[in-house]
Structure formats: C-alpha cells, structure tokens
Amino acid sequence: MYVCGPTVYSNSHVGHMVGPVIFDTIKRYLVYLGYEVTWVVNITDVDDKLIVQAQKDGTTVKDLAERVTDDYLRCLEALGVDGIDHMPKATEHIAEIVAMTQGLIDKGFAYPSGGDVYFDVTRAPEYGKLSHRDPEELQAGARIEPSSIKRHPGDFALWKGSKPGEPAWESPWGPGRPGWHIECSAMSMKILGEHFDIHGGGLDLVFPHHENEVVQSESFSGKPFATYWLHNGLLTKSGKKISKSDPGTVILMGDLLQKHDPDTLRCLFLASHYRRPIDYGPGRLDELARGLQAFHGLFDRFERLTGESFHALDAPKHKADGRADSPIPDVGELRDRFLEAMDDDFNTGGAFGELYELVRALNRFADSHKLESATDPGSLAAFRSGVVVLKELSQILGLFRHPRARADSAQDKLTAPLLDLLVQLRTRVRKEKNFALADDIRKSLAELGVTLEDRPDGTSWKLD
RNA sequence: GGCGCCGUAGCCAAGUGGUAAGGCAGAGGUCUGCAAAACCUCCAUCGGCGGUUCGAAUCCGCCCGGCGCCUCCA
The missing domain is CATH 1.10.10 (Arc Repressor Mutant, subunit A)
Incomplete structure (x- = not known):
C-alpha cells in the first residue's frame, strides 16, 4: 500500500492528517483480517516550493525539509499513526529516479528538452484514464501554461534542469532535480514492486499527480500499476478547502494537538466515510469530545469494578482470534455489524456508530446485573469479556490507545x-x-x- | 466550458430498492437525600418536481443549492 505523503515545505495542517489516519485505520483492519500489509508513505523533500520557502526563511532546502518532516512525524505519532513501514525520501532516490527517466526516454515515452526531461503524453493513449480526462481537451482548458520547450501542453517534467544556486544532482541531461511526480513512481516501484495493491492519497491528487504516476509507471514497466485507488475526501473549513495556498484556511495540526485529545481528532476523520469531505467548523471537536465521554465513563466504570485498566487490556489482534459470541445480549451481533461496516469499503462512520451501541449494551448489562453492589463473579466475568470486545474493535479504529491526558495538572502529588x-x-x-x-x-x-x-x-x- | 462529488432531524452523520444506525443539542422518565453518571422513552420520510417499480432516501430525467479537480495542494 502506497500513500502520497507531504511535500515538506511547511508544517502540517489538519488536512494533511486525514489520509494518514484513514489509511492507518485501513491497514489496521486489513491486518486484523489477516493480510500482510506493507505501507509506504513518501516524503517529497525537493521541489520548487521548498526552494522558494528556504530562500524566504534564509535557510537551506535540507534544513527546511528536516524541520518540516519532524513536525509531520510528531503529528503522526500523536495521532497514533504507527503502521507506516517505509518513508522514503525523494533526495535519497535520485539514482532510481534518473534510471527511470532514462528508461522512459529509451522506450520513447519521454524526451529531453532544454536541460529538462518531459513525458510525452501523446505516446500514451491511455493517459487520462484515472481522472477521466482527454488530453486533447486539456488543451481546451487553456490553463496549462504554454511552453516552447514542451511538445504538447500536457507534457509534464520528469526532470528539471537547475539554475545556479538551486539543489542539483548530476544526470545525463545536466545538473537538475526530479520533477514532481516521478519520485512516487520510482520509490513505490523500488519498495513495493512494479505492481501493488493499494494506492491512496487525497482527492486533490487525482489529477495531475496520480494520473501522471500511472502513465509513467505503466509506460516504464509495461505492467498495471496499482490495483485499487483510494482517494480520501478533503478537509474544509466553513465549506472552503484547507490549502497551503490559501493561508486563511490553514489550521496547524500542531496547534490542534495542544488543545485536543488525539482520539477526538481521530474521530473527526473517522466519523464519516473516507471519501466524503469533512468540514471543520467551530465546536465540532468539542462536540466529538463530549460524545467520547461515554467511552471514558465506561472505562472508569470497568476500572472501578475490576481494578483493571481498559488501556492495559489484552484484546484479540486478529479476527480469527476474536469471539463471535458473548454472554451479554447484542455484543456478538454488534461486533458482526461493526465488521460488516468495515467490510463495506471501510465504512468507519457506520462502524463507529456500532461502537456506541456496544457501550450502551455493556452499561445496560452492568446496570441490570447491579455490578456495583453485587459480587457475582460470573456476571463480572461476562462484563469483562464484553469490554474486551470493545477493546478489540477500538483497536481497529486506533482509538483509546492511552488514557486520556488530563487538561490540568492532576498528576501532581497533592x-x-x-x-x-x-x-x-x-x-x-x-x-x-x-x-x-x-x-x-x-x-x-x-x-x-x-x-x-x-x-x-x-x-x-x-x-x- | 470539461470531469467528478455532495444535499438525510437544530447541528454532525450511517444507510444506496422493502416502510430511516449512531453522536451532539433538546424534552420526559427510572435511579439518587438532591445531583452526576448510567439506563429507558420521545424528537426526520430523506433539496424540489416528474418518471420506473407491487414498493425508492436508495434507480432514471429535469431543476435548485453547495463543493472539488482541470494550476501548487493531503
């Protein structure tokens, strides 16, 4: 599974975390089902934006990239995105990128021009199949800047010749740097092979980025690229897409993590279907946090009754190890419904709803069996087994991994x-x-x- | 202009052919000395108009409204 990561020229905003949390959940579920999943997220650490930003900041591209990458990694960790197996950097794969570019030239799909190398979209009849676009009509759009060194306005750069002072690597076409799309093809191919199962990314990457990835990869290898493309909906703020190029909309992830529980933020992304846009409005996170109280209330209750911490519970990591039956009414069925929802194109919103029902079923059981006052070991054991199911399912969504951090300083000794x-x-x-x-x-x-x-x-x- | 997505209660949101999950907010109730927590009950006919069907939120058509992509973008 390959998911497009960030171009590291400025710190992550909320939108950047939607994909990672969703695909983290998808990986968790696939692993739960018994699949072996290798997950790759790239870091694009050289590009025009980085060069411009580094100049503004009076620093080097390398330093800027490292600083922003650190921020990205911190956000991932805080949100519990821990399933990424490889995070290749473009600058560490120049050799592969050059080799692929050369290969595309050799096969007649690309041509050098003025120190750059361009992919020739007219040589790939299937170009446009992913985003349902016709290269001829792209011209009609006329928003692609005309360039005399390109043969076709839709041609895109695989390699860009560098100007003095810009980061540069040696190549058969002179000093330069990779174009934007090629690094994903080169790195996914290196780590996952010429063909792999899942390719993900934000909906805004469908065209041109993913479209270009497909052509260049398939033209190079002669094999189908990714089997499934999953595109997550974009985060909007009061109806407007959050975008780095629209500073008014940017909400830094680092800032949100100061004020909100990571579970709340995960829920923001998982409470609806991954393909839908998510609107970040005022009070939305507080509303979600209030909803999450029900879970914490149950965790506290569980701890009072059993002396055990929910967070320390050991629950099945694989579907095959879980129990479908339960002495508590509804628990088995709710587990089935949760899994059915996940089976249906990773419907985390539907699954999340079942989790609430599960909490209610458990509380209902604890109420009706008067667990607070009675000391019936059988009922308590049944309750515990139901809570284990809750833990099993929570793990799939990556929720409740740690006790909630108190906003205050209750941790002090007094x-x-x-x-x-x-x-x-x-x-x-x-x-x-x-x-x-x-x-x-x-x-x-x-x-x-x-x-x-x-x-x-x-x-x-x-x-x- | 082209491609695509969306419009479900006050708000968020699942459901994509058989009479509407869940969350927040709100109302009533059980429990409680009173609260809190928990539990129970109530609160929508699915943007509009037509059509297909025994039957549609779910399929088709038109219209209205919102958004994304076509240029860097998760």
Whole structure:
C-alpha cells in the first residue's frame, strides 16, 4: 500500500492528517483480517516550493525539509499513526529516479528538452484514464501554461534542469532535480514492486499527480500499476478547502494537538466515510469530545469494578482470534455489524456508530446485573469479556490507545490525595444527613472543575 | 466550458430498492437525600418536481443549492 505523503515545505495542517489516519485505520483492519500489509508513505523533500520557502526563511532546502518532516512525524505519532513501514525520501532516490527517466526516454515515452526531461503524453493513449480526462481537451482548458520547450501542453517534467544556486544532482541531461511526480513512481516501484495493491492519497491528487504516476509507471514497466485507488475526501473549513495556498484556511495540526485529545481528532476523520469531505467548523471537536465521554465513563466504570485498566487490556489482534459470541445480549451481533461496516469499503462512520451501541449494551448489562453492589463473579466475568470486545474493535479504529491526558495538572502529588480527603469528609457529613454542607462541597468543587459522583459503592471524583 | 462529488432531524452523520444506525443539542422518565453518571422513552420520510417499480432516501430525467479537480495542494 502506497500513500502520497507531504511535500515538506511547511508544517502540517489538519488536512494533511486525514489520509494518514484513514489509511492507518485501513491497514489496521486489513491486518486484523489477516493480510500482510506493507505501507509506504513518501516524503517529497525537493521541489520548487521548498526552494522558494528556504530562500524566504534564509535557510537551506535540507534544513527546511528536516524541520518540516519532524513536525509531520510528531503529528503522526500523536495521532497514533504507527503502521507506516517505509518513508522514503525523494533526495535519497535520485539514482532510481534518473534510471527511470532514462528508461522512459529509451522506450520513447519521454524526451529531453532544454536541460529538462518531459513525458510525452501523446505516446500514451491511455493517459487520462484515472481522472477521466482527454488530453486533447486539456488543451481546451487553456490553463496549462504554454511552453516552447514542451511538445504538447500536457507534457509534464520528469526532470528539471537547475539554475545556479538551486539543489542539483548530476544526470545525463545536466545538473537538475526530479520533477514532481516521478519520485512516487520510482520509490513505490523500488519498495513495493512494479505492481501493488493499494494506492491512496487525497482527492486533490487525482489529477495531475496520480494520473501522471500511472502513465509513467505503466509506460516504464509495461505492467498495471496499482490495483485499487483510494482517494480520501478533503478537509474544509466553513465549506472552503484547507490549502497551503490559501493561508486563511490553514489550521496547524500542531496547534490542534495542544488543545485536543488525539482520539477526538481521530474521530473527526473517522466519523464519516473516507471519501466524503469533512468540514471543520467551530465546536465540532468539542462536540466529538463530549460524545467520547461515554467511552471514558465506561472505562472508569470497568476500572472501578475490576481494578483493571481498559488501556492495559489484552484484546484479540486478529479476527480469527476474536469471539463471535458473548454472554451479554447484542455484543456478538454488534461486533458482526461493526465488521460488516468495515467490510463495506471501510465504512468507519457506520462502524463507529456500532461502537456506541456496544457501550450502551455493556452499561445496560452492568446496570441490570447491579455490578456495583453485587459480587457475582460470573456476571463480572461476562462484563469483562464484553469490554474486551470493545477493546478489540477500538483497536481497529486506533482509538483509546492511552488514557486520556488530563487538561490540568492532576498528576501532581497533592491533588489526588486532597480530593480523596475531601470526599471522605463529605461522606461523613452525608452520613450525618448534613446535605447542605455536602452539597456546598460538591458545588465548590464543581466550580474548580471537579465532578463528584455518588454511587451505591461510594463516591468518586473526576476532573474535566 | 470539461470531469467528478455532495444535499438525510437544530447541528454532525450511517444507510444506496422493502416502510430511516449512531453522536451532539433538546424534552420526559427510572435511579439518587438532591445531583452526576448510567439506563429507558420521545424528537426526520430523506433539496424540489416528474418518471420506473407491487414498493425508492436508495434507480432514471429535469431543476435548485453547495463543493472539488482541470494550476501548487493531503
């Protein structure tokens, strides 16, 4: 599986993470089903944009690329995108790119011109098949800049001759750098072979990038390139596409990660089908976070009842190891429905809905069996097995990998013991039926962001 | 102008031929000393108009509205 990664000239915005999270989930699911998946995401670290930006910043292309790549990797890690097997860089594959370019010239699909090398789209009758475009009509669009060194306006550069001061590598056509599309063909071919199963990327890459990848790859190898093309919908902000070339729309991923839980952000991308556009509007993330509370409520409940942490649970990693049946009503069926949704073109939105139903089924079971007050080992074990199913399915979506980070500093040594102490005192007050004082304590704590929950088996506190 | 996508409750969203998942918000209820949490119940006929069909949100046509690509873009 090959997914187009970023051109690293400026830090990642939210939109850049849609694809990685979606394809991370797709890989998780394929692995869950028992497939072996090798996932490649490229880093394009040389290109006109980088040259311009580096000059603006007064730095080198190399430094800029490294800095932006680091930001990208940090975002991936924060979001739990950990299934990428290879991240090849264009600058480390110049030899392959040159060889492929030469091969295309030898086969008559490309021609050198003025220090550049262009792919000749008229030599590939199938050009346009991916994006349903007719090369002749591309001319009619007239938005392609005319160039005297190109034979056909639709021809695209495989190799660009360099001007003095620009990053350059030696080649049979003089010093230069790769064109934009060739690195993906060269690197996917090197790592995955001439033909592979899945190629992904944003919807905005269909043309010209993927179209060009297909022609140059198939012209070179004579074999079909990717079997399946998956294009994820784009992120919009108030209806407008988020794009680096439209600075008003850019929302930096790094900024969002400061304020929001990674699970919330994953849900933003997974709550709807991957092909649909996702609109990022005000309050959207808060809304999702409120919804996620139900899960955390169940995790807390599970921990109170069993002493085990949901996050430490060991759940089946493969479908074959999971259990289809459950002593708890609906659990087996909900698991089936979750998997059916995923089987249907990775319908994460539908699958996500089943997860909520599963939470409700588990709470319903815990309520009806009075798990808080009874000590029936059988019921507790059944509850636990149901929670394991929840964990099994959550893992597929890459959710709830870690306990939620508290927004405050509850981790300090004093807060928890002090709150415990207050709760103890309040419990005594309540026993004495001094509800006015007990309610005062609860109200004051609420103002500090501490919520108290009185249960049959005691009182617990939680921080917002 | 060409290619393509979308329009489901106040908001987000699944469903693509058999009488509408789920989430947020809202209303009522159970539990509770009161709350919180949890659970239960309620809240849409699917942009509009025609057509096909025993039957359509789901298929076809037209119209209205929004968006993307055709130029760098995840």
